Amino acid sequence: MSRFKKNGKKKIGAISTASLPDIVFMLLFFFMVTTVMRETTLFVSVVTPKATEIKKLEKKSLVSYIYIGEPIKRLQASYGTSSRIQLNDAFATVDEIQEFIAAEREARDEKEIPYMTASIKADESVKMGIVTDVKQELRKANALKINYSTRKGTY
Amino acid sequence: MANNRRGLPEINAGSMADIAFLLLIFFLVTTTMDVDTGISRKLPPMPEEEQLEDDSQIKAKNIYVVLINANNQLLVEGELMDISQLKEGAKRFIDNNGLDPNLSDNPQKAIISLQNDRGTEYKTYIRVQNELAAAYNEIRNDISLKKYGKKYTNLSKVKQKEIRKMYPQKISEAEPKNIGGDS
Numbered sequence: 001m002s003r004f005k006k007n008g009k010k011k012i013g014a015i016s017t018a019s020l021p022d023i024v025f026m027l028l029f030f031f032m033v034t035t036v037m038r039e040t041t042l043f044v045s046v047v048t049p050k051a052t053e054i055k056k057l058e059k060k061s062l063v064s065y066i067y068i069g070e071p072i073k074r075l076q077a078s079y080g081t082s083s084r085i086q087l088n089d090a091f092a093t094v095d096e097i098q099e100f101i102a103a104e105r106e107a108r109d110e111k112e113i114p115y116m117t118a119s120i121k122a123d124e125s126v127k128m129g130i131v132t133d134v135k136q137e138l139r140k141a142n143a144l145k146i147n148y149s150t151r152k153g154t155y
Numbered sequence: 156m157a158n159n160r161r162g163l164p165e166i167n168a169g170s171m172a173d174i175a176f177l178l179l180i181f182f183l184v185t186t187t188m189d190v191d192t193g194i195s196r197k198l199p200p201m202p203e204e205e206q207l208e209d210d211s212q213i214k215a216k217n218i219y220v221v222l223i224n225a226n227n228q229l230l231v232e233g234e235l236m237d238i239s240q241l242k243e244g245a246k247r248f249i250d251n252n253g254l255d256p257n258l259s260d261n262p263q264k265a266i267i268s269l270q271n272d273r274g275t276e277y278k279t280y281i282r283v284q285n286e287l288a289a290a291y292n293e294i295r296n297d298i299s300l301k302k303y304g305k306k307y308t309n310l311s312k313v314k315q316k317e318i319r320k321m322y323p324q325k326i327s328e329a330e331p332k333n334i335g336g337d338s
Contacts, residue, residue: 017172020172021168021171021172021175024172024175024176024179025175027179028175028178028179028182031179031182031183031186032182034186035182035185035186048193049277049278049281049282051193051194051281051282051284051285052285052289053194053285053288053289053292054192054193054194055192055193055194055195056190056191056192057190057191057192057193060191063191068277117195119191119193122277123277124276124277124278124281125276125277125278126276126277127273127274127275127276127277128271128272128273128274128275128276128277128280129273129274131277131280132271132273135198138198139198139199139200139201140201142200142201143198144197144198144199144200145195145197145198146195146196146197146198147191147193147194147195147196148193148194148196148281148284149191149192149193150192150193150194150281150285151192152192
């Protein structure tokens with residue numbers, strides 16, 4: 001080791017770390033601005049199906065999510081394995097969807113109501129029966145703009 | 156003022172980076188970068204009670220009937236079809252323009268009727284929806300390449316609307332009913 005030091009012609013000074021906080025702060029602000037906190041804890045396991053003809057969901061604040069799927073492993077002992085609907089932070093029945101949509105509308109500005117979208121996040125293994133029921137309820141609630149949540153991919 | 160403050164020691168800013176790192180890691184962990192994507196559809200409004208279902212006005216040849224049963228099998232226009240052929244079938248039906256007497260008169264009149272069983276898997280349903288959407292998108296893309304030499308997605312809003320008018324996406328879903336198979 002000492003030989004290296006002797007042979008080295010120039011001495012390299014220590015790299016200044018004074019600007020490190022600035023760099024870190026920059027990153028921090030970036031993540032603070034882009035972050036979207038998880039609003040709901042999922043009680044159902046959802047793996048959305050794959051599709052190619054997908055569109056981005058815009059205006060996240062105007063989207064209401066309806067989750068459909070099997071309860072997660074931890075809850076299967078008490079809730080069984082049949083598909084369930086989750087609205088906000090709790091399991092729900094099909095009848096509660098109309099209330100849910102009404103509550104979602106209440107929370108938004110009146111002008112924004114026509115642009116509200118219901119996003120159906122259903123697991124790929126659920127049966128259409130439950131999805132059809134949800135769709136019928138949405139029609140009854142007059143929430144006609146829907147989006148089947150999918151991920152990008154081909155079969 | 157200045158005299159009073161002179162005695163105060165300077166605050167050490169060396170740990171600033173550590174604090175910032177801590178916050179940074181917190182936001183890195185909580186952040187969700189995933190963009191929500193999906194297939195957008197518009198549901199039909201609930202039918203009025205006095206309004207009767209009247210499909211008879213539409214000629215049978217202008218309807219492309221797609222049925223999915225509980226075993227995730229497709230019955231298209233009365234024949235069993237594999238899902239991989241659906242896109243081509245739908246494209247042929249939409250862009251027929253009266254060539255084949257059994258298919259649609261013109262793209263404006265063409266309606267795809269989709270019916271599924273309660274026992275159908277959601278995955279299959281989405282795949283069918285996807286194939287049908289793909290059929291329309293490919294046709295629109297072809298025509299816009301032919302007319303404007305550009306892809307449909309790169310066209311201006313007005314031109315997109317024009318092409319949408321030429322090839323309106325009419326996917327009708329029947330009122331839910333059981334169409335065979337165990338549900």
